[in-house]
Amino acid sequence: MSAGDFYFAINATFRFIHDAYGKEALIDYWTAMAREYHADVAARFRSGGLAEVRRYWADYFAHEPSGDVSVRLTEQGVEVDVRDCPAIRWLRDGGREIAPYYCEHCHYISTAIARQAGMRFELVGGGGACRQVFSIDGGDA
Amino acid sequence: MIGVQDFIGYYDWTFEYLRRNHGEAAVQDYWLRAISRDSQRHARGLIEAKGFDGMEEYWGHTLAMEEAGYTLDRGEDYFRIDMFVCPSKGDLIQRGLAAYHDYCEHCMGWVKPMMDDAGFVIDHEHNHAGQCYWEMRRPASRLPGPPADRGPHDVRNLPHWRQAEHHRYVHSESTTPEPDAD
Numbered sequence: 001m002s003a004g005d006f007y008f009a010i011n012a013t014f015r016f017i018h019d020a021y022g023k024e025a026l027i028d029y030w031t032a033m034a035r036e037y038h039a040d041v042a043a044r045f046r047s048g049g050l051a052e053v054r055r056y057w058a059d060y061f062a063h064e065p066s067g068d069v070s071v072r073l074t075e076q077g078v079e080v081d082v083r084d085c086p087a088i089r090w091l092r093d094g095g096r097e098i099a100p101y102y103c104e105h106c107h108y109i110s111t112a113i114a115r116q117a118g119m120r121f122e123l124v125g126g127g128g129a130c131r132q133v134f135s136i137d138g139g140d141a
Numbered sequence: 142m143i144g145v146q147d148f149i150g151y152y153d154w155t156f157e158y159l160r161r162n163h164g165e166a167a168v169q170d171y172w173l174r175a176i177s178r179d180s181q182r183h184a185r186g187l188i189e190a191k192g193f194d195g196m197e198e199y200w201g202h203t204l205a206m207e208e209a210g211y212t213l214d215r216g217e218d219y220f221r222i223d224m225f226v227c228p229s230k231g232d233l234i235q236r237g238l239a240a241y242h243d244y245c246e247h248c249m250g251w252v253k254p255m256m257d258d259a260g261f262v263i264d265h266e267h268n269h270a271g272q273c274y275w276e277m278r279r280p281a282s283r284l285p286g287p288p289a290d291r292g293p294h295d296v297r298n299l300p301h302w303r304q305a306e307h308h309r310y311v312h313s314e315s316t317t318p319e320p321d322a323d
Contacts, residue, residue, distance in 0.1 A: 009181075016171055033154065064145060085142070
């Protein structure tokens with residue numbers, strides 16, 4: 001598979017788990033992935049704080065094949081401003097039917113990672129544009 | 142966000158997650174329904190419509206995009222891939238990741254159903270170290286056994302081909318390679 005195909009596979013994976021086992025199973029898949037596969041990311045965030053969160057996401061989005069995203073550290077936390085989501089863009093351009101719950105993976109995975117790191121995560125928006133904020137637990141997001 | 146840059150790692154992890162929570166059959170079902178029929182429908186479309194030309198178009202593009210070490214070979218009655226450096230398995234090996242017990246099997250998991258539906262049989266072998274070969278042909282021109290030596294670009298001639306555990310398919314059916322058979 002080429003890079004763009006991987007977005008197709010991610011979308012298809014969500015749809016498969018949802019259709020075969022239900023929405024709760026899909027949420028379990030996302031949170032388990034955050035807990036297990038992304039444990040090192042949570043550890044980085046915990047030890048490096050918000051500066052590391054900013055570094056991580058800025059680098060991450062810089063290496064995706066498309067999209068328009070900015071990442072900045074503010075007094076409230078790390079704000080990820082997704083103006084044009086690379087995944088949604090690729091799926092739309094590829095004419096794929098996007099699973100209606102596709103965007104929820106960001107909420108569930110990042111919330112679980114943030115909790116492991118002693119942080120909070122909030123997300124507003126979806127469908128190709130959203131605002132995500134990581135903040136220190138107890139702070140205002 | 143789950144992006145594409147780290148896809149191989151959580152693809153492998155996903156196989157193991159499905160096996161652990163829903164059983165081995167769920168992994169096979171996932172490769173069939175999610176990957177073969179949904180994600181890779183563009184590959185299906187090309188190969189069902191154009192046969193060998195579609196294979197050349199699909200794999201010529203994707204393997205180049207993945208910067209794989211490979212050769213494509215085309216005969217009158219076959220289409221062949223020799224994979225010398227699999228970018229996908231190579232990435233897992235390099236990072237020391239092996240969540241699922243048989244990552245390489247996912248290729249047959251999605252390619253075989255596609256070839257079944259398009260009317261091709263597969264001769265294939267992989268060594269779980271990033272090398273494999275694929276030879277697709279119409280059932281009417283299938284060989285009595287694994288393909289003959291294809292020469293210098295045949296991955297089976299690599300000095301390190303015979304390492305780790307091999308899985309072999311003849312006419313799309315799994316067979317157990319005999320030790321030192323090659």
